[in-house]
Amino acid sequence: MTTSEPLRLINQEFVDLNGFQYDENDDDVFETKTRRTLEEIAVKKKIEEINDAMSHLKEFGKVERSLKIRNHLIAYEPVEISVFLKRFLLTQLIPLISVVLIGIWQIFLFGLVVLLWIWEALIYPHKDEIIEKILFVCLVLISWFWELLNAPLYIKSTITKNECICAPVQKRPSYSQDPDATITVEEWRLHGVQSPIELKHDETNEYDDFDPLLFHGHWDNEGEAMIVNNGYTATITFQNRALPQLIGGPLHNDKFVFEQLHFHWSDDDHSGCEHIFEGKAYSMEAHAVHYNSKYGSFKDAVSQHDGLAVVAFFLQATDDFENACFKKLSEAVKDIVKIEASTQVKADCFTWIKDAAQCKGYYTYQGSLTTQPYNESVTWIIYPKPIHVSREQVQNFRNMHSTPCGQYNIDNNVRPIQVPNKKLDIFYARSHRASTVF
Structure with a gap:
């Protein structure tokens, strides 16, 4: 392994472990008797690579950094995709779609008001009425922007009160509640x-x-x-x-x-x-x-x-x-x-x-x-x-x-x-x- 190879491995510390390819003929995988999952095997393989890399990094004074990375990988497990999608839909996508729909509706109303204003201005070209119409349009614009700004807050509060987006308890518990909660300890680790x-x-x-x-x-x-x-x-x-x-x-x-x-x-x-x-x-x-x-x-x-x-x-x-x-x-x-x-x-x-x-x-x-x-x-x-x-x-x-x-x-x-x-x-x-x- 060259001196640049450990650094390459370290830079991949946050790669999704689900990206590993598993060999079904790997005897070590299938000899384990109980409750071993593919994610755990991926963690093991990654840790072996990091341990190998750290032995080289010691020469460059990077032991502390490599320890933090190893701690992170030991604690890392992939987040269930269904939980991620549910959180994304409820907290990001649905509010965004709602804002867009509200905006389209307001644009339609605004366009309708403008057409009526132009039609009336052509038939009844009175200065006072034109000023009133302009003020009315300004009020509509202000109302539109206000609703646009408050729509996400309204939707978010509705979800918070009525919908639980807690992650379900897994068959295998999650150990990645806080990936950054690592502790720097001595080299024996x-x-x-x-x-x-x-x-x-x-x-x-x-x-x-x-x-x-x-x-x-x-x-x-x-x-x-x-x-x-x-x-x-x-x-x-x-x-x-x-x-x-x-x-x-x-x-x-x-x-x-x-x-x-x-x-x-x-x-x-x-x-x-x-x-x-x-x-x-x-x-x-x-x-x-x-x-x-x-x-x-x-x-x-x-x-x-x-x-x-x-x-x-x-x-x-x-x-x-x-x-x-x-x-x-x-x-x-x-x-x-x-x-x-x-x-x-x-x-x-x-x-x-x-x-x-x-x-x-x-x-x-x-x-x-x-x-x-x-x-x-x-x-x-x-x-x-x-x-x-x-x-x-x-x-x-x-x-x-x-x-x-x-x-x-x-x-x-x-x-x-x-x-x-x-x-x-x-x-x-x-x-x-x-x-x-x-």
Whole structure:
């Protein structure tokens, strides 16, 4: 590759990824077991080109720029064409056509008035009447221009009040809400790993030397807990209490402070988790997000390579079992159907994951957030044993609205499986001492 080739690739950073041609004989495409889409494959191919280009750009002092471009491409997904057309028709084309039609009608009226004026002037050539006609024509012109200027405003206000143009929730959620919301981070991100991934036990390294993973304060019945519908998921936070901490295991000597817990699900009970374990997908996946206390806050920790720790739990829907502990949340979700709605839940609302957290074995690897800005700053801790809940409990989450108008529900907020561009170091913590809860 010549020195100009990386620059050529960088200049194409905003090319529509749908322009890629796909090879149906590409084994790598069809060997992926679940939920991989053609757009994701295009993103992967583009990222590989950009990574190659960045290795050359380092020599020219352009590492920071190349990092921003890579961040943009990771977060980029094509916008559904039907949504684009709907927005264009409602906000651009229809108002323009309306203005043109109003203009044609006014021109017709104006021309009719002028013809009448000329006819009357020829028959009754009186000076005073001619002046009156001229003033009348001026008033018509002023009225015409006024209506022409206000027509788009009138049409826009009518659409805003009566028509929702919210984008529908996709089978695969959009991760391009703000393409410019990128973060400049250190060079180690050039070769990072995007999450979620597929886990296979045979491809992991069994490790017995981790200290027990300590959950401190997660099950306390103190303070207040709040669950919120943010339009993407249901998020739980704590107030008026000491926040829980995660210590030990692959986190070594660092203390990680609880930030929030949220859920991922899909429109069926067989593909609602983000990580895949041994080729199997579950109904939901819960993520308990923690930040490294040495950085002071989640905002400051999110861009650090050891900034975050996320504990993941699988949930499996069944016909004949209702999880009594999980019912505290599944019932509360009924009160936050509307977007931005919130309600209080009992402070001990995490007891449904207590037994799973005491499991001796878990998987861990260094990955990324599965939502924007996709920072590769996460130590993932994944418990493979699913927690059983009822189908009705899972359905309550799907009934949450994703738009203010209530026209669309959050029926899928799962990021597709990411294909690593290098061999992963995945560890199976096979400690003889179980994780400890306090």
